[in-house]
Amino acid sequence: MSVEYFLSLKDYRRSLNHLIFLALFLGNVSPSLVQAQTGNIHLVAQARPDLPPPENLPRPQLPQPIPPETPKLPPPKDLFRTPNETTPPPETIPSGIQDTIRVDRFEVIGSTVFSSAELAEATQEFTGKPITFAELLRASDAITKLYTDKGYISSGAFIPADQTFKTRGGVVKIQVIEGSVESIEVRGLKRLNPDYVRSRIAVATGKPLNVNKLLQALQLLQLNPLIKNISAELAAGSRPGTSVIDIRASENTTFSAQVNFNNNRVPSIGSFQRQIQFNQANLLGLGDGLSVAYANTDGSNDVDFSYTLPVNPYNGTVQFQYNYTTSNVVEEPFDVLDIEGRSQDFAITFRQPILQTPTTEFALGITANRRNSDVSLEPLPGERIPFPSPGSVDGQTRLSVLRFFQDWTQRNSREVFAARSQFSFGIDAFDVTNSGAPPDSRFFSWRGQAQWVRLLAPETLLLLRADAQLADRALVPLEQFGLGGQATVRGYRQDLLLTDNAVFVSAELRYPILRAPQLGGVLQLTPFIDYGTAYNSSNRADPDPNSLASVGLGLLWQSDRINARFDWGIPLIDDNSRNNTLQENGLYFSLVYTQPF
Incomplete structure (x- = not known):
């Protein structure tokens, strides 16, 4: 077979x-x-x-x-550095005048963060009594401190000089300049598009600029598997109240x-x-x-x-x-x-x-x-x-x-x-x-x-x-x-x-x-x-x-x-x-x- x-x-x-x-x-x-x-x-x-x-x-x-x-996460100071001094405000009243005035209330102009009640509470000690012009400046400093304590370090307040100060009572205007970002510079990246980092910083730095939100955005980027190291420095911009954020990053x-x-x-x-x-x-x-x-x-x-x-x-x-x-x-x-x-x-x-x-x-x-x-x-x-x-x-x-x-x-x-x-x-x-x-x-x-x-x-x-x-x-x-x-x-x-x-x-x-x-x-x-x-x-x-x-x-x-x-x-x-x-x-x-x- x-x-x-x-x-x-x-x-x-x-x-x-x-x-x-x-x-x-x-x-x-x-x-x-x-x-x-x-x-x-x-x-x-x-x-x-x-x-x-x-x-x-x-x-x-x-x-x-x-x-x-x-x-x-690295310490915040390693992620974010700020300038020692903020941009001085525009023209203010001279501080050497010794006359006193009486302020019934302060009118704060330009604030989008705090309510009228919060602003009034911050300036309450300067109303309803005679104060010197030096104390008047302290009222605007109190508004600035209100901002900086909440992380708005590039925002500030000042008292405009183009107003009349009544010795027997009246309303004094305090102008607020809320800080904003002029530009975001990103350096050190090779393959990763800088816009990837820039866009994630931008959403946390809307006006007014808050340093706490910026720090949180930096921490999230530090936790991102694509990022090896990241740090930022805040510098004064070309206009009052503006800042430039300089980002330095390296990739994993x-x-x-x-x-x-x-x-x-x-x-x-x-x-x-x-x-x-x-x-x-x-x-x-x-x-x-x-x-x-x-x-x-x-x-x-x-x-x-x-x-x-x-x-x-x-x-x-x-x-x-x-x-x-x-x-x-x-x-x-x-x-x-x-x-x-x-x-x-x-x-x-x-x-x-x-x-x-x-x-x-x-x-x-x-x-x-x-x-x-x-x-x-x-x-x-x-x-x-x-x-x-x-x-x-x-x-x-x-x-x-x-x-x-x-x-x-x-x-x-x-x-x-x-x-x-x-x-x-x-x-x-x-x-x-x-x-x-x-x-x-x-x-x-x-x-x-x-x-x-x-x-x-x-x-x-x-x-x-x-x-x-x-x-x-x-x-x-x-x-x-x-x-x-x-x-x-x-x-x-x-x-x-x-x-x-x-x-x-x-x-x-x-x-x-x-x-x-x-x-x-x-x-x-x-x-x-x-x-x-x-x-x-x-x-x-x-x-x-x-x-x-x-x-x-x-x-x-x-x-x-x-x-x-x-x-x-x-x-x-x-x-x-x-x-x-x-x-x-x-x-x-x-x-x-x-x-x-």
Whole structure:
């Protein structure tokens, strides 16, 4: 017999095995089970191809835990220097006259900052009694002091000479010249457009010029990742009451490459992930950021692209994001089905800080999100069968989602608190898929996240996290909440539970056991406890068990260029896992190397 005959026979037997397995598989995973109306959600989570896996899809993320003492701001005197003397006011009355006058009241002209009552209170001691001309000058000095005490150091008051002073009572005019900025000079920048800095200083230096607002603007720029150092000097302008602000700034390195190795992906497509990422935080000199990343596992390839453009001097931004993923299930025994998936994710986000100080930020934002996925299996070569994923039509899921989010961050020298709330609305627009009953493209969900970091001692941190999702109906897998894995409940495989609603809480202590100043790094011991519970909407069966809990211990190394982490989680609730991977044995690792250029 020929070699071709044996090869053909081998292919025939392989195809026959695939068909037999497919019949058994589809017999076990009935449509009702796939739709998660009955049955065990754990089986669905193992059997269905989570492509792309939920942890790889855009989800609201809180800032990474940062020691509250960083970044540090320099003292105000290093950021801002003022002249010793202000510009003398225009012509005033001579101070050597010894005659006395009586002032019934003062009329302050040109003040836009203080009310009439505040101005009257400042000059009250000089009214209703005989005063000398020297005391009259002190009345204008009192108005000047009122301004300077509130930070208006380039504003001043004087008594015009072209008025009549009555010895038996009358009204005396006090003229106020409120300070303004004549020009803003920016020096020292190379790639970053000087208008980026100038515009952010300009919004804080409107008339009348307030040094406190100017200092706050300088502090915000000092905290900006694009800026390495910044300082300003205030000098007298060419006209009375005007100032010139001289800014000197230097830039941080903005281009970097990052390599990441971890085992944080779902085992169905291979848990070990390799990733390379390139970041340019100032692509065109506008403060615009570009990030491109490629990641793969044994069964997936993933490309991420994002571009962020500042659109106003109040740090409002527009961000464009794109993700493309191809995946195959490589986990036994489902690998013989040749389950393949493709997904694309488009998003455009506008984010605007409403309140922004060096210690507090509150921002609002909106995201328009398009999500497409196509999952199929191929039991025979060239014979594609749509995979019956919940909410899909012929294996395809298409969503159009509007998301409204709110961010809050509060920071002081010992702690950082960050919170995020997001409302997601699935809308029936742009050719979405509707299966006729939940889950489909129409839904409403709320996602809330919070994180609190407390500095207990030098490099000793307490980290508390919480994450929750509530949905008004059954959700397609792309929008469900995943519990299990390094980012949630350690000790279990990634996304062991995928449900419509969930609550997750975690507590972690980071205690330094080794400091390496020569390497700029610290090694921390990280005991932790994690807990999460999950349930479904629209009468879908809940998973069994529907709660996960674990305790564990980890090691965390942090330095300028290398961040490495190893966690060992011990599950407290049995999940009947097969323990085929490090994840299922509660072991997680991550190694990130960053190289700036």
